[in-house]
Amino acid sequence: MSKFHYLQLDVFAASRGGGNPLGVVVDAREWTDADMQAFATWTNLVETTFLLPPTNPDASYRLRIFTPSNEIPFAGHPTIGSAHAALHSGFAHAHDGLLVQECGAGLLPIRLHDANGDDALFVKSPPARVIATGPNPTAPLQAVLASQALGASPPALVEGGRRWWVVEFADEAAVRAWQPDHAAIKVLAAGDNCLGVCIFARCADAPYQLVVRAFPAGVGIVEDPASGAANGLIAAWIAQREPGGALAHGYRVSQGREMGHDASISVRIDDDRTVWVGGTSDIVIDGTLRWPLA
Numbered sequence: 004m005s006k007f008h009y010l011q012l013d014v015f016a017a018s019r020g021g022g023n024p025l026g027v028v029v030d031a032r033e034w035t036d037a038d039m040q041a042f043a044t045w046t047n048l049v050e051t052t053f054l055l056p057p058t059n060p061d062a063s064y065r066l067r068i069f070t071p072s073n074e075i076p077f078a079g080h081p082t083i084g085s086a087h088a089a090l091h092s093g094f095a096h097a098h099d100g101l102l103v104q105e106c107g108a109g110l111l112p113i114r115l116h117d118a119n120g121d122d123a124l125f126v127k128s129p130p131a132r133v134i135a136t137g138p139n140p141t142a143p144l145q146a147v148l149a150s151q152a153l154g155a156s157p158p159a160l161v162e163g164g165r166r167w168w169v170v171e172f173a174d175e176a177a178v179r180a181w182q183p184d185h186a187a188i189k190v191l192a193a194g195d196n197c198l199g200v201c202i203f204a205r206c207a208d209a210p211y212q213l214v215v216r217a218f219p220a221g222v223g224i225v226e227d228p229a230s231g232a233a234n235g236l237i238a239a240w241i242a243q244r245e246p247g248g249a250l251a252h253g254y255r256v257s258q259g260r261e262m263g264h265d266a267s268i269s270v271r272i273d274d275d276r277t278v279w280v281g282g283t284s285d286i287v288i289d290g291t292l293r294w295p296l297a
Contacts, residue, residue, distance in 0.1 A: 005033065008092055009292035014084040014284040015229040017257075021265030022284065023229035025084035026051040028292060029092045031067075036074070038296050043069035049224060050081040054094050062105035063095040070222055076107025077164035079231010079280055082126045086113045087284045090122075108164040114279065125271060125281030128235030131163030133243070135195075143191040144168060147184060147200055152177060154204060156244055161236040166197040167217075169237050172204045175214045179261055185220055192221030201233040205250075212254035213237070215268075216261060228259030229266035235280045242276040 008029035016022030026046045031039065031053035043051040048071075055065040067074060068081045086102055089095035095102060102113040104126070114125045135141075136159040140148060144158060147168075154171030161169055168191065172178045181202065192199045198219040206214055215237065217230040227233070234256055241250050253271040258264075271279040 004293050005296050007031070007292045007294065009288070009290060010088045010091070010286055011288035012084040012087060012284045013287050014080040015231070015258075015266040015268050015282045016285055017265045017267035019285075021259065023080040023227070023259075023264070023266065024048050024287075025081055025284075027085050027088040028053045029088060029094050031055055033296060035297055038294075039067060039069050040074070042294055044071045047071050049227065050075070050078055052081045052085045054085060054089055054092075057105045059105050059110060061103055062110055063097070063102040064089050065105040068106065072223060074107075075165075075222075077111070077129060077232060079126065079233070079235060080229050082106070082111065082113070083124050083231060083281060084284045086124050086126070087122070087286070091286060091289075114281070116281070123269065123281055123283050125269070125279040126231070128232070128239065128278040128280055129164035131161050131236055131239035131278070133159050133161050133240065134166070135160040143187070143194050144170075144200075146187045147191050149184075151181070156240065159240050160195055160197065161240055163232075163236055163239060165232040165236070166195070167233050167236050168195070168197060168200040169233070169240055170200060170202050172202050175204045175206045175209075178202055178204045178214050178216055181216065183218055185218065185225060188218050189220040192219075197221055198233075201230065201237065203237050206257070209257070210255065211257040211267070212250060213256045215256050215258045217258070226262050228262055228264035229268060230258065231268065231280045234258075234268050234270060235278050238270045238272060238278040238280070239276070242272050242278065246276070
């Protein structure tokens with residue numbers, strides 16, 4: 004029975020247990036693809052990651068990310084949590100306040116920031132491109148939205164590391180009260196080869212500026228409590244449409260309360276519209292994993 008260093012983290016949590024859980028196997032160079040998938044299926048977490056030595060000399064480490072059913076090239080909360088695990092375990096070290104993650108989406112810089120005494124990490128989101136948009140939703144998207152009142156920005160299918168439909172609702176109350184048709188979202192995801200639909204609204208008189216909910220039916224998940232990659236695509240869409248707007252340089256996101264979580268995600272947008280998504284994470288479990296390798 005092989006033994007490995009294993010951590011489980013609560014990523015983007017605004018309060019204890021409020022974030023998105025993540026399992027991380029430290030130094031998984033002995034693991035095969037089948038080993039990784041079998042363990043990720045067993046943990047049954049939204050994602051489980053495996054830290055590996057880099058193959059690119061410019062990278063600090065290499066990361067592989069698995070859902071319970073398949074490997075994915077990139078996701079936000081696994082990136083932030085895995086970077087924390089790599090630093091905590093000594094598997095990787097920052098240089099000039101920067102880590103570089105090698106993953107299926109390429110080389111992604113990760114900045115280290117101190118936020119009120121907490122070590123916040125920010126990943127540079129992969130470049131985003133708008134695949135489709137317009138004031139009149141497609142028939143599958145219209146089936147998802149029904150008669151829902153929308154906000155200032157039209158719906159957009161955006162790709163960057165992942166692919167999502169991002170849709171602005173009229174207000175925070177509408178986002179929090181929405182009861183989606185999950186079967187319709189699954190049809191939409193299959194037809195557009197995307198994860199599903201991510202909705203957002205602007206907020207007034209709150210400690211956050213956006214409220215977000217994400218429904219990745221395309222990978223068999225009903226709702227995600229904290230979505231780093233999806234928030235990166237929302238930010239890219241906002242930066243493109245409103246380069247001089249109130250959110251042009253960044254904002255804070257509330258996500259997950261409708262499913263019993265309480266996540267806080269920070270977005271920073273550079274002058275050149277580069278998006279950085281980040282926040283803090285907490286190590287909940289730090290121990291030894293006993294797992295038979297094939």
